[in-house]
Amino acid sequence: MLATGTCQESWEINTISTKNVTGSAVGLFSRTMTEADSVEPIIKRERDRDYLELKRRITQAGLLERQYGYYAWKIPSVAAMVATSVAVLVIFSGTLWIQMLNAVFLALTFTNLGFLGHDSGHRQIFKKPKYNDWVLLAVGFMTGMTPSWWQDKHNTHHRAPNQMEIDGDIEVFLFAFSQEQAMGMKGIGRFTARYQAFFFYPLLTLTSLSLLFGGIAYQLRKERMRYPIMEPALVVAGLAVYLTLIFFFLGPWYGAAFIAVHRAAGGVYMGSVFAPNHKGMPILDKDTELDFLHQQVLTARDVKGSPLADFWYGGLNYQVEHHLFPNMPRNSLKRSQPIVRSFLEEKGIPIHETSVWQSHKEILGFLHGVSAPLRQKKS
Numbered sequence: 001m002l003a004t005g006t007c008q009e010s011w012e013i014n015t016i017s018t019k020n021v022t023g024s025a026v027g028l029f030s031r032t033m034t035e036a037d038s039v040e041p042i043i044k045r046e047r048d049r050d051y052l053e054l055k056r057r058i059t060q061a062g063l064l065e066r067q068y069g070y071y072a073w074k075i076p077s078v079a080a081m082v083a084t085s086v087a088v089l090v091i092f093s094g095t096l097w098i099q100m101l102n103a104v105f106l107a108l109t110f111t112n113l114g115f116l117g118h119d120s121g122h123r124q125i126f127k128k129p130k131y132n133d134w135v136l137l138a139v140g141f142m143t144g145m146t147p148s149w150w151q152d153k154h155n156t157h158h159r160a161p162n163q164m165e166i167d168g169d170i171e172v173f174l175f176a177f178s179q180e181q182a183m184g185m186k187g188i189g190r191f192t193a194r195y196q197a198f199f200f201y202p203l204l205t206l207t208s209l210s211l212l213f214g215g216i217a218y219q220l221r222k223e224r225m226r227y228p229i230m231e232p233a234l235v236v237a238g239l240a241v242y243l244t245l246i247f248f249f250l251g252p253w254y255g256a257a258f259i260a261v262h263r264a265a266g267g268v269y270m271g272s273v274f275a276p277n278h279k280g281m282p283i284l285d286k287d288t289e290l291d292f293l294h295q296q297v298l299t300a301r302d303v304k305g306s307p308l309a310d311f312w313y314g315g316l317n318y319q320v321e322h323h324l325f326p327n328m329p330r331n332s333l334k335r336s337q338p339i340v341r342s343f344l345e346e347k348g349i350p351i352h353e354t355s356v357w358q359s360h361k362e363i364l365g366f367l368h369g370v371s372a373p374l375r376q377k378k379s
Contacts, residue, residue: 051293051324054343058325063336071125078116080144081109086245093249096257103258110208111273113139115314115330121151122326126180133226140231141238146215148225150305158326162299163280165286169278172343174203175367178283183369194375199366204271205264273312276303276359277319280366281352296323296345297344301362302353305334311355320351 056066085106092098117139119125120132136147154167160166164178176182176193185193193201219225219232247255281299284290290298303309303317316322318333321340328336344351354362 008281016096038288048291050347051291054293054324054340057339057343058328061336061339063332063339064325064328066125066127067331070329070331070378071119075116077137078109078112078248081105081112085109089245089249093254096254099250099254099258100261103261104265106262107208107269110143110262110266111270112314113143114145114270115316117143117145117147117150118154118316119330121147124327126327137227137230137234141234144215144235144239144242146218146225146235147231148227149215149223151219151226152181152224158323161295161323162281162285163286163288163295170283175200176370176374177279179370179373182374185374190374193371196371197364200275200364200367201268201271205267207267208263209267211270246295253297272315272360273316275363276301276354276356277316280359280362293324296320297349297351299323300352301359302337302351303359304353304355305337310334327343 022340085102087173088098088102088105092102116125117136120139122127123132125135126132133147136151139145140147157167157169162170162177164170166180170177173185173189174192175196176185182193192203215235219235222228225231246258250258278299278301281301284295284299297320300319300323302320303313305317309317315330315333318337321333321336322328322330324340325336341351
């Protein structure tokens with residue numbers, strides 16, 4: 001049964017006491033931590049050796065090798081999805097219900113483009129960085145996402161997942177991921193956080209627009225960009241093509257409806273794919289110091305694989321494995337799971353895996369518990 005509160009643990013990691021490790025609604029891990037666990041000193045060099053040993057096993061299994069055959073099929077297949085959506089837009093421009101289905105299909109397509117952008121950003125596809133950059137720039141052109149902004153944000157997330165004031169994925173003004181964060185919120189964010197378990201899925205409809213405008217704001221701030229001229233040019237050109245095609249063939253009313261459905265469906269799909277990865281898992285205080293192996297494993301959730309789940313999540317339902325080896329090609333993650341599981345069992349490190357349904361129950365339970373003080377205190 002889900003609890004709705006949060007829990008806190010004080011660990012000694014690398015002989016440095018950590019603070020405010022906020023657990024998920026179902027407990028921190030698959031086993032109960034004992035007092036001995038919480039005070040056992042962990043020597044950083046030993047933990048580093050543990051990770052290097054795991055990496056050695058993964059490398060020996062050939063799981064970090066490039067998967068050119070997979071991407072030789074995957075990239076054209078996603079490009080074909082884009083072409084199919086454009087063809088339907090042109091051929092059936094006068095039929096609203098077909099275009100609404102097409103908008104949903106394009107949402108699925110954009111997320112699959114996002115998967116390719118994610119892979120290229122992690123340098124999974126090609127050995128040479130510039131070739132990966134070309135894929136990422138192409139994805140930026142087609143989706144409106146700013147590549148440098150996404151890479152900057154995502155790399156920070158990988159460096160410190162679920163760590164307060166560092167991981168941008170848990171610094172969202174409409175949601176709170178710790179009780180302290182909830183109590184400090186103001187305005188509309190305080191209202192949405194108060195009932196965030198209820199608002200979570202409806203507000204996912206804004207995810208696609210958030211990614212679009214977050215990148216544009218990044219460009220306007222003139223922050224670090226690998227391609228300061230090409231990126232803005234491609235994003236603007238891509239948006240111009242997107243809007244021109246839609247409004248030219250569908251007109252203002254059908255076009256507006258198409259964009260609304262496309263962006264909303266894309267936001268929900270993208271949010272439903274990425275939320276189970278970390279939401280509802282332990283939240284670390286900004287001063288927490290964990291070794292790489294522990295932080296990546298203990299803050300991520302695997303979602304049980306099946307042909308449907310693997311397709312829906314793009315293979316990223318093996319999130320623990322992905323965080324341990326971000327440059328591992330996406331189609332190798334499932335094959336790495338038995339090796340990772342066996343190693344973690346040897347080291348006594350728990351790994352959290354749930355069904356799709358259970359992952360969302362945990363997320364909502366966690367969000368409800370974190371926001372409890374806002375519902376108890378008049379403001």
